[in-house]
Amino acid sequence: MDPPKFSAVQEVRIGKESPLWRDERIISIALQTVSAVVIIGVLVWVVTNIVNAAEQRGLGLGFNFMDSAAGFSISESVIPFSPSDSFARALLVGVLNTLRVSLVGIVFATILGFIVGIAQLSTNWLVSRIALAFVELHRNIPLLVLLFLWYRGIFTRLPSVRASIQWPGPVFINQRGLYLTWPIFTDTGWIFITLALVGIVAAALAWILLRRIREVSGRTTNFVGVSLGIFVLGLVLGWVFSGGRPFDTSIPELQGFNFQGGIHLTPEFAALLIGLTTYTAAFIAEVVRGGIQAIQRGQLEAAAALGLRESHILNLVVIPQAMRIIIPPLISQYLNLVKNSSLAVFLGFPELFSIGKTVINQAGRAIPVFILIMAVYLIISLVTSLLLNIYNRRVQFVER
Amino acid sequence: MTTATSEDIRPPEPPGLIAWLRKNLFSNWYNSILTVIVGVLVVWAVYAGIRWVFFGADWSPVTSRPLLYMVGQYPVGQIWRIGLSLALVSFLFGVSWGVWGGMMRAFSLSLAFILVLLALLPTESAQYTMEIRVFMVSAALLIFLGYSIGKQSWISSRITLLIWLLSLIVILVLLRGFGGVLPVIPTNIWGGLLLTMVLAIGGIVLSFPIGVLLALGRRSKLPVISFFSSAFIEIVRGVPLIGILFMSSIIFPLFLPAEVRIDRLVRALMGITLFSAAYMAENVRGGLQAIPLGQFDAARAIGLNNYYTTVLIVLPQALRKVIPSIVGQFIALFKDTTLAAGVGLLELLSVGQSILQANPNFFSLQMEVYIFIAAVFWVFSYSLSFASRRVEAALGVGKR
Numbered sequence: 122m123d124p125p126k127f128s129a130v131q132e133v134r135i136g137k138e139s140p141l142w143r144d145e146r147i148i149s150i151a152l153q154t155v156s157a158v159v160i161i162g163v164l165v166w167v168v169t170n171i172v173n174a175a176e177q178r179g180l181g182l183g184f185n186f187m188d189s190a191a192g193f194s195i196s197e198s199v200i201p202f203s204p205s206d207s208f209a210r211a212l213l214v215g216v217l218n219t220l221r222v223s224l225v226g227i228v229f230a231t232i233l234g235f236i237v238g239i240a241q242l243s244t245n246w247l248v249s250r251i252a253l254a255f256v257e258l259h260r261n262i263p264l265l266v267l268l269f270l271w272y273r274g275i276f277t278r279l280p281s282v283r284a285s286i287q288w289p290g291p292v293f294i295n296q297r298g299l300y301l302t303w304p305i306f307t308d309t310g311w312i313f314i315t316l317a318l319v320g321i322v323a324a325a326l327a328w329i330l331l332r333r334i335r336e337v338s339g340r341t342t343n344f345v346g347v348s349l350g351i352f353v354l355g356l357v358l359g360w361v362f363s364g365g366r367p368f369d370t371s372i373p374e375l376q377g378f379n380f381q382g383g384i385h386l387t388p389e390f391a392a393l394l395i396g397l398t399t400y401t402a403a404f405i406a407e408v409v410r411g412g413i414q415a416i417q418r419g420q421l422e423a424a425a426a427l428g429l430r431e432s433h434i435l436n437l438v439v440i441p442q443a444m445r446i447i448i449p450p451l452i453s454q455y456l457n458l459v460k461n462s463s464l465a466v467f468l469g470f471p472e473l474f475s476i477g478k479t480v481i482n483q484a485g486r487a488i489p490v491f492i493l494i495m496a497v498y499l500i501i502s503l504v505t506s507l508l509l510n511i512y513n514r515r516v517q518f519v520e521r
Numbered sequence: 522m523t524t525a526t527s528e529d530i531r532p533p534e535p536p537g538l539i540a541w542l543r544k545n546l547f548s549n550w551y552n553s554i555l556t557v558i559v560g561v562l563v564v565w566a567v568y569a570g571i572r573w574v575f576f577g578a579d580w581s582p583v584t585s586r587p588l589l590y591m592v593g594q595y596p597v598g599q600i601w602r603i604g605l606s607l608a609l610v611s612f613l614f615g616v617s618w619g620v621w622g623g624m625m626r627a628f629s630l631s632l633a634f635i636l637v638l639l640a641l642l643p644t645e646s647a648q649y650t651m652e653i654r655v656f657m658v659s660a661a662l663l664i665f666l667g668y669s670i671g672k673q674s675w676i677s678s679r680i681t682l683l684i685w686l687l688s689l690i691v692i693l694v695l696l697r698g699f700g701g702v703l704p705v706i707p708t709n710i711w712g713g714l715l716l717t718m719v720l721a722i723g724g725i726v727l728s729f730p731i732g733v734l735l736a737l738g739r740r741s742k743l744p745v746i747s748f749f750s751s752a753f754i755e756i757v758r759g760v761p762l763i764g765i766l767f768m769s770s771i772i773f774p775l776f777l778p779a780e781v782r783i784d785r786l787v788r789a790l791m792g793i794t795l796f797s798a799a800y801m802a803e804n805v806r807g808g809l810q811a812i813p814l815g816q817f818d819a820a821r822a823i824g825l826n827n828y829y830t831t832v833l834i835v836l837p838q839a840l841r842k843v844i845p846s847i848v849g850q851f852i853a854l855f856k857d858t859t860l861a862a863g864v865g866l867l868e869l870l871s872v873g874q875s876i877l878q879a880n881p882n883f884f885s886l887q888m889e890v891y892i893f894i895a896a897v898f899w900v901f902s903y904s905l906s907f908a909s910r911r912v913e914a915a916l917g918v919g920k921r
Binding site: 149152153154156157160170171174175178180244245246247248251257258260261262263264265266267269270273274275277278460461463464466467474478487488491494495498499501502503506 | 545546548552555556559560563742743744745746749755756758759760761762763764767768771772775776777852856857859860862863870885887888891892894895898899902903906
């Protein structure tokens with residue numbers, strides 16, 4: 122390994138007296154050339170091997186098969202899909218399903234993770250022990266075993282449709298999954314959504330603007346109240362302009378042999394979602410706990426000495442500093458969740474990896490499909506870490 | 522000025538039970554309500570759980586074939602070879618405890634605890650003979666024998682490391698067998714916990730040198746080397762393990778000449794090693810970054826070149842710092858070996874699955890099997906992480 126550039130000791134060069142094989146510049150160039158040649162050579166060798174083997178075995182390497190009919194059906198999909206649709210569309214369904222389970226999982230895992238993480242620091246002994254037990258239980262069991270426990274151990278052993286368990290409220294659980302009450306937007310629903318979105322954007326702008334005014338001028342601005350007011354105003358206006366009925370609530374009801382209405386989560390999706398959420402939440406809880414504990418006591422004491430209120434200490438001292446520590450590992454937990462969603466292949470939930478496997482079997486094009494799948498995961502990871510690096514550069518302490 | 526008498530500086534009386542309860546459970550009205558509600562729920566859950574474990578659950582899929590979970594279909598007549606390996610490992614753990622103390626002490630005691638647990642395994646299976654139980658206890662005693670030998674001053678840490686490496690090879694040969702003397706046991710009938718351990722230990726040991734090289738490469742001043750190292754690390758870390766296993770086990774053999782057959786276990790181990798190496802590299806890089814610049818300067822000042830600076834000064838310090846994170850990585854890898862079920866290896870989880878599939882009576886006993894497997898993983902992972910945390914706490918790592 123090389124010493125970092127800003128090492129205090131300067132290189133002493135003896136110039137001509139130094140023989141070629143001991144000149145660091147020569148060594149460096151030689152080393153790099155050799156390693157580049159070796160690595161590129163190996164890569165070329167691998168690629169030619171693959172191309173040759175593919176030709177011999179009739180395994181195509183091109184992507185021209187993507188437009189032909191997939192010939193298999195997919196059990197659940199965000200967009201309409203039939204076996205006569207193309208392979209490309211099948212893979213798109215996979216990507217959308219991966220994103221669906223990942224995004225929902227990230228939201229719930231974050232909420233649960235923060236609750237458990239903060240509960241771990243609770244002054245109530247019982248609460249903190251239970252939070253600790255939750256974390257230790259999930260962190261020391263493989264995710265795949267947890268998924269099997271949820272799916273095979275619980276979801277496939279639930280009662281039949283007719284004997285559905287009714288959760289308090291209109292939520293039904295049975296062998297075929299979960300049936301939840303869900304809003305269905307009416308004709309005027311778009312007005313409500315638009316105005317609500319406008320309200321959110323305006324509230325965010327007001328927040329930033331008022332905060333800036335306060336920071337620059339020192340005047341107290343009630344930015345929380347104003348933003349909240351704008352947000353609520355958007356909702357109320359939306360409600361009024363959409364004729365007071367922006368959406369109907371659709372309640373699942375047993376009709377004949379199945380439930381109609383509401384929203385239906387298949388057992389595969391539900392098991393995957395619950396497994397991913399609880400598993401990731403345990404890791405997020407550790408991240409949150411670590412972030413909060415990393416705040417030095419002196420910070421709290423200093424804030425108290427300044428006469429800040431309890432809530433101000435939390436909002437102005439603890440949270441801003443803790444978030445700086447929490448966010449990077451939090452994002453890497455999100456990425457883990459996305460990557461772990463590929464375990465759905467064991468449950469039969471059709472996300473990217475399992476659809477990719479089916480496409481490989483159907484089309485016989487292992488290499489291009491595999492590269493495509495890995496590329497999707499890689500792009501998600503790289504884009505996220507790029508954004509994370511930008512964020513880190515912005516929030517990092519400037520060392521003086 | 523009065524001098525403090527011993528009376529004044531005596532520590533305060535330890536709080537009594539009532540005081541403790543008041544402080545930690547009933548400090549104010551909402552804590553008291555929380556404690557009561559949570560307490561009732563916990564008591565109920567623990568009661569229901571215990572009742573289910575002892576009276577509700579049917580553990581026959583677990584207790585009927587305990588050896589299958591431990592070693593797969595490894596021939597019963599040859600099982601002494603696994604026993605010998607286990608004895609060797611136990612003894613070496615004891616020796617390491619004597620030599621290094623610290624974390625090794627905690628690991629040895631955990632291992633002894635697990636061995637005793639195995640000796641007391643409640644099963645009526647005729648396969649699980651008294652000899653096996655007695656053997657487990659004697660292996661636990663071997664740990665303490667090793668400890669008393671390891672404490673001798675003539676056993677240096679270098680010798681111990683060498684013996685460890687040698688015995689890993691010996692164990693591999695012992696398990697697989699060799700020409701004429703010991704019948705060869707093909708790896709496709711290895712299974713259960715044995716296979717899980719082979720994958721996890723093999724993966725971490727093989728990925729260690731690769732990971733160190735990658736970490737050094739990533740920190741290198743030479744752009745070509747640092748580019749290729751970073752590219753490898755980021756690509757591998759950006760894709761899910763199941764994808765890499767799929768590549769090494771299913772796609773890779775497609776492109777080998779027809780006469781070349783690579784063992785299935787070796788293929789999976791290749792994938793796991795590549796995957797683990799990228800994470801190992803990042804862990805080691807963390808250790809390298811923690812080395813103060815002065816160390817480089819000092820090494821330079823006494824005339825060491827890059828190679829000696831790295832090997833004699835930087836690596837020994839960096840690697841010592843990363844031991845806790847390598848233990849963490851080992852735990853993660855140990856849990857990740859369950860994914861090998863996806864490429865047809867009969868590790869612990871897939872043994873459970875195949876037992877469930879083999880007997881139709883077991884169909885409704887999925888919960889029991891997966892809970893058992895979860896418990897096995899939990900005991901191993903928790904004792905590892907507990908040991909490593911105890912040591913970190915003792916060393917003051919992470920303390921402010």
